[in-house]
Amino acid sequence: MDGLVGPTHHYAGLSPGNLASTNNAFATANPQAAALQGIEKMLLLHKLGLKQAVLPPHQRPNLDLLYQLGFKGSPGEQVSKAFAADTNILSASFSASSMWTANAATVSASHDTKDKKVHFTAANLISNIHRHQEADFSAHLLQTIFSDNTFFTHHQPLPRTDSLGDEGAANHNRFCKDYSQQGVCLFVYGKHALPANNPYPRPNKYPARQTLEASKAIARTHGLSPNHTLYAQQTPEAIDQGVFHNDVISVANENVFLVHEDAFIGQEDVYDQIRRAVEFDIHILEIKRNKVSIKDAVNSYLFNSQLITLPNTKTKQMALIAPYECYEHKAIRHLLTEMTEDNSNPLAEVNYLDLKQSMQNGGGPACLRLRVPVTEDALKAMHQGVLINDKLLTDLDEWVKKHYRTELTVKDLADPLLINESFNALDELTNLLNIVNIYPFQR
Numbered sequence: 001m002d003g004l005v006g007p008t009h010h011y012a013g014l015s016p017g018n019l020a021s022t023n024n025a026f027a028t029a030n031p032q033a034a035a036l037q038g039i040e041k042m043l044l045l046h047k048l049g050l051k052q053a054v055l056p057p058h059q060r061p062n063l064d065l066l067y068q069l070g071f072k073g074s075p076g077e078q079v080s081k082a083f084a085a086d087t088n089i090l091s092a093s094f095s096a097s098s099m100w101t102a103n104a105a106t107v108s109a110s111h112d113t114k115d116k117k118v119h120f121t122a123a124n125l126i127s128n129i130h131r132h133q134e135a136d137f138s139a140h141l142l143q144t145i146f147s148d149n150t151f152f153t154h155h156q157p158l159p160r161t162d163s164l165g166d167e168g169a170a171n172h173n174r175f176c177k178d179y180s181q182q183g184v185c186l187f188v189y190g191k192h193a194l195p196a197n198n199p200y201p202r203p204n205k206y207p208a209r210q211t212l213e214a215s216k217a218i219a220r221t222h223g224l225s226p227n228h229t230l231y232a233q234q235t236p237e238a239i240d241q242g243v244f245h246n247d248v249i250s251v252a253n254e255n256v257f258l259v260h261e262d263a264f265i266g267q268e269d270v271y272d273q274i275r276r277a278v279e280f281d282i283h284i285l286e287i288k289r290n291k292v293s294i295k296d297a298v299n300s301y302l303f304n305s306q307l308i309t310l311p312n313t314k315t316k317q318m319a320l321i322a323p324y325e326c327y328e329h330k331a332i333r334h335l336l337t338e339m340t341e342d343n344s345n346p347l348a349e350v351n352y353l354d355l356k357q358s359m360q361n362g363g364g365p366a367c368l369r370l371r372v373p374v375t376e377d378a379l380k381a382m383h384q385g386v387l388i389n390d391k392l393l394t395d396l397d398e399w400v401k402k403h404y405r406t407e408l409t410v411k412d413l414a415d416p417l418l419i420n421e422s423f424n425a426l427d428e429l430t431n432l433l434n435i436v437n438i439y440p441f442q443r
Contacts, residue, residue: 001370001386002042003101004396004429005035006057007422010408011361012091014130017206018362019242019298027360031096032404034357038099038368039396041321041353042388048319049311051379052388053145054396055370056429058098058137059439060422061413065093065133076416083414092130094413100363101370102247103131103168104138106218109373110151111182112174114223117153118374120146121218123168124157127209132160144438148381151374155221158214163193166214169370170245173252177280179309179373184277186230187215188246188264190239201265203239210245230273233265242298247366249297253307256318256346258285260297283345291335300325300332304364310348317348323364327352385434395432403428 013025045052066078069089073081082090098104108119122139125131135157146152158164176183190208192200202208212231219229234246238260243249250259257274264270271284287302297303306321326332336350355365374382403425405412412418423441430436437443 001053001055001101001372002038003055003099003104003368003370004057005031005038005099005358006060006096007031007404007425008060008094008408008413008418009034009096009099009357009361010091010094010410010413012088012095012130012410014088014092014095015128015244015362017209017239017242017244020360020362024360026410029408030357030406031408032400032406035400035404036397037353037355037357039393039400041355041365041368043393044321044351044353045308046388046390046393048308050308053382053386054388054392054433055101055104055141055386056433056435056438057096057426058134059426059441060096061090061093061419062133063093064440075419079414079416079419087410087413089129090413091410092133095130097131097361098134098138099358100367102170102245102367104134104370105142105168106166106172106222107169107370107372108185108222108224109174109179109183110375110378111176111180111373112185112224112228114225115153117151118146118372118378119153119155119222121155121166121221122157123166124160124164125167126160126162126165127167127207135160141438144435145383145386146372147383151378151381158217163211164214164217165193165209165211166218167209167245170247170367171210171215173246173250173257174373175252175257175274175278175282176254178254182228184228184230184274185219185224186232186252186274187219188232188234188250189215190234201233201236203236205240206242206244208234208236208239228277230270230277232270235262235265238262238294241294243294247304248301249294249303251303251305251307251366253318254309254316255280256283256285256307258287258303258307260287260292260294260303261289262294285339285345285347287335292332296329296332300329301359301364302326302332304366306365306369313348316346318346320347320350321365322350322352323359324352324354324356325359383435392432399425399429399432
């Protein structure tokens with residue numbers, strides 16, 4: 001599932017630890033270009049033969065959030081008052097960060113769960129004001145699209161407390177011989193939250209957003225087998241260098257794990273646990289720090305590439321969908337070329353994409369997608385209006401060009417016309433996707 005970039009995409013630098021976000025704060029954004037770049041990525045994967053669906057943006061501005069914070073009146077008055085009081089709060093209410101659907105939820109495959117259903121837990125995202133507001137609507141949206149309880153089970157977001165900070169699938173990897181078989185889940189966390197003042201390592205400069213306690217709670221509620229569930233802690237040093245989620249430093253797909261040498265505490269032990277838990281040969285493609293530093297990994301978002309299995313290939317070949325920044329980095333481009341030419345691993349090709357609008361806000365190809373493993377029957381049971389096909393891609397392209405601005409700054413958020421523009425766009429989108437009346441302004 002790909003997140004569609006919303007019409008209020010802008011740069012405000014609201015995420016400490018996300019270096020791209022903070023470094024590009026207050027720059028001029030291009031919402032139209034951002035959305036079209038995302039659609040271009042969907043088109044590429046569609047041409048490669050992958051099953052895809054689209055997740056619509058959240059309603060922005062979030063008028064309920066502004067009301068909770070004391071800004072009352074008409075929508076225009078709410079926005080005007082918030083702009084006068086604190087532009088950061090106004091920016092949070094307009095945040096389009098729901099486009100990064102890797103944070104929307106943790107999803108467990110039916111082959112892994114005790115009741116043999118697909119399980120969803122929307123992430124509580126409590127680390128940031130602009131992200132915590134996504135949890136309830138993400139849960140509602142997923143429940144609407146995956147509504148058939150014969151195949152799907154939904155759980156409430158975890159309690160909204162720092163001890164149970166949950167950032168979704170960005171910290172969840174799944175290994176399997178084939179997507180039609182049971183897999184092994186690797187949950188990655190940044191800190192032990194309990195007890196308070198515990199002696200376990202944690203970063204000093206930037207927050208550790210995912211807790212071990214949250215990861216274990218999700219594994220329990222989803223009914224995952226303890227024998228097929230592993231936990232690994234990110235190195236605090238990586239987090240303090242801008243690795244705010246695991247998907248900034250590793251990516252897994254079936255029997256391939258592309259990972260940086262400095263990703264985890266006790267990394268060799270993590271590898272041993274994975275090898276013992278899986279019942280198939282696994283390719284651990286470790287990138288050494290003398291080849292790619294953590295700084296270069298963060299700047300290029302190499303590990304935030306999508307790693308996908310190419311359909312209709314007899315030898316289970318894989319492709320990497322990488323941001324163009326990886327191509328521009330000579331050492332990384334050379335490294336990826338070497339990997340695709342090495343027949344000892346399944347990686348066969350690299351596709352480079354221009355996702356600059358997303359990258360400048362701290363999200364690469366993998367941030368924009370949420371993997372939902374489903375059987376053919378479950379696929380038929382989900383809402384069909386969001387499934388990608390040629391016509392929908394064309395319709396979305398035309399819809400974006402009709403409704404989205406080509407320039408947007410934080411100051412522009414005070415324009416009351418932007419509210420109507422955004423709501424009119426979303427109203428039309430729900431008709432395109434046949435998923436009407438999902439937004440608060442439509443009720």
